[in-house]
Amino acid sequence: MDHKEPGKAKKGLSRIIFSRTGFILLLILIQLGIFVITTNLLQNYAMFIHGTMTVLSVIVVIYIINSEDNPAFKMTWMLCIVGLPAVGTLFYIYVKTQGGVRWMGKRLATLRIETDSYMLQDMDVVDALRASKPANANLAYYLSHHLGFPVYRNTEITYFPLGEDKFRAMIPELEKARKYIFMEYFIVEKGYMWDSILKVLTRKAREGVEVRFMYDGTCAISMLPYDYPSELESRGIRCKMMNPIKPFLSTVQNNRDHRKICVIDGKVGFTGGINLGDEYINRKERFGHWKDTAVMLKGDAVQSLTMMFLQLWNIDEKRPERYQRYLTPRKDGLRRELGYVLPYGDSPFDNENVGEEVYFHILNHAKKYVHIMTPYLILDSEMISALTRTAKSGIEVIIIMPHIPDKWYAFALAKTYYRELIRAGVQIYEYTPGFVHAKVFVSDDDTATVGTINLDYRSLYLHFECGVFIYNNSVIDKIERDFQQTLAKCHKISLLDVRKRTMLTKLAGQVLRLFAPLM
Template identity: 40%
Template structure:
């Protein structure tokens, strides 16, 4: 039933509806509006031209502009309808001003300690410039005095999170793209209810689109009735709501502003291998303890009050544990990427890692749907001798998207990029590792939706021992994969390659 619901409420349904509308339009023109055909067709075409001009006047992703131009000019009514549902990435002035007002309330809490940046600058100017860019673009500072633990699998991450939830004393914040009202969440819910009874404040956010098919509409009411404050991000209102295309893809748990978890996994059974719809599910995450948790707390508070601004004061959530002293060395920077500005921070962080690498860059991503700029950076890194390796799924969760992912293999391989497919199942981890020094673990896929449309988050690490744990995970994962060569790409049938070409045309819409 869950998979059926996913299909019914997925983007495929909307696309089919648009095609039906276009078909009805054509039939109506032929049979009912024959005498007014020229006038109606002319009006629709004029509107289509105006929409195309408006799209190309915006400073948006260039490939997306090309796709919308082709679709709208070829099938005006279908294209305009589809664009109204999925193409409008901008916001009304009122919505954007509201978000900026909420964010401004918390920006004073994100003060960068200059001594940390100065210390980083002395140690590594290239990493300093990268982290300065992240801080300057997103507002989220660089921290020290933070313990970092990396989880190469979701099962130990879940057990660690359950243990920390048990130890909560003041508040618990949880924000996830998808939550499934089954076994894994029931274990979490049991602890949350216990903490509520002890007087701990519990808040929970989930994305409406991400959780379709996972929870029933009354889920939020049940949570609130039990004392767990629950809010839905961006409820789906097809065709009516300009903000529908933007989703909250972040995964964050914060406990007492002292411990936080983030990574690629949602709160659904398949992410923890309770169920196996796509073979073994591999995902990763990080646990932070110490000063850097403050950024995750701020991210949550911003989203909570963006949904509905109810916090008159917030200082109690941002108190620092002055007794904590980390023995780990390194610099850590949790950051958030939003679709509400003109900065593609998630993509730029990835590309900057490729630009500054001197030996290797290892990458995991469930979806490889990249623009020309990202493809160029990957190819150029490999062509100058950097060992660039990308791990993608061996068993896909979305077959069309997987075919599209595979369509990028040949060009990358020809430039020297090594492609691996994870044969045990589906790899959902999103991560970059470079030169034993730098790593990013987070929620940001290498696809158009993550890089341009979603609210995302990542954790940038430099100099931590956990980075070698990440490397060890890569080294242990490569033998579980099959390396893809050019022969594999050449042996695909002509039909599949032609179909992939068509999919590439619509890549920015998937």
């Protein structure tokens, strides 16, 4: 294990506290404190204010019950309102009336319209898919016609069972870039992996290759300086920090960019769970051995990754994007052995739970097995029903979880689902060498998805995410083989193991489950 010295840990904490990020977090906490204190004072100021708040609370609860939100989110909000009527009610109203959220939703809708003509579905592909597996054709219709994510053929896929495998393949592909490189990642941390990539990006930018790099704003909390985009700009790399942390309360800051996308010349695309940090390639040990996965696409389907990147990049751009410059050159002929490839994205602003729908689809149409790798297990009632119903139907459902977690509270919460799932026939294994960060579903030797989407509320409902749905491609054999090889290193969780949990772990998990939608 990688144990930090106490002095270094204190220095790191002091650096965060006395940095610009620490100042921003302090301002947010002050605003939250003022909000709570003010609402409590108003609540106790006079009877008529208390009565008004009571009436308002009832109205808000009625509104919540009749809203289209996920039932788990409804329950959490109502619990907050019942427990703290004034604070909970006013905070809910504040959250639902924020202009920033509405603006971002409208802006993304506009950008989707701009890119629609570059994301048209070839109906011959859908017809061929329908002849092979009608259920998958229905999924393709939903994703293409309602969300703008076409299904493609003529796309080669390489599967990487570890982060170091992806890293070794990624560097040579970046070196081949002649026109452009687009990169979008959730975590970027200085170290061997990022320094190696940055050297290539800097050199390519000097050679005249257009390089755009985008990362999530949470990196500025402890991993990168707040002005890091300026440093990359000085190297010739166009850079953006997506949704930077700002000193005011806003639910927009809850919608993180959790995607991992790399596109090179429109010919090669990468996605999966692997961020740009040394633990992801097992060069730095944090939670034992780090098990992660990714895929590389070569061919027609890369265009969807390109457009996903450009949509988010252009949220705050005033100049129109020249999308035609970045189109993927289509391959001639038809390679039937490559099957069907469908890259998809998920946004918290389109009222569609795309990642969850893909997972539901695989569970609901499996005939023999569904094998899953996920780092987190924080489930709503619909996902619990889908998993248990599939297992009760005689279909083998196996979930591989970490044995060494990165977040103790998320692990304690995950364990509260074990008993219900195991009793229904779902098999749960923990990866004893360390931490599983992979997000993989594979089913029936013909269907799989690899991407960034965890089995938790944040990935399924709150974050920007992406993945690749694969059908009838030989890479599925490699994904299933990797699952079995990983399974051989796991410990199967029994009901006896569940009962052996400490009282503290049980209590913590049960309390945390009340706030699961916020985790």
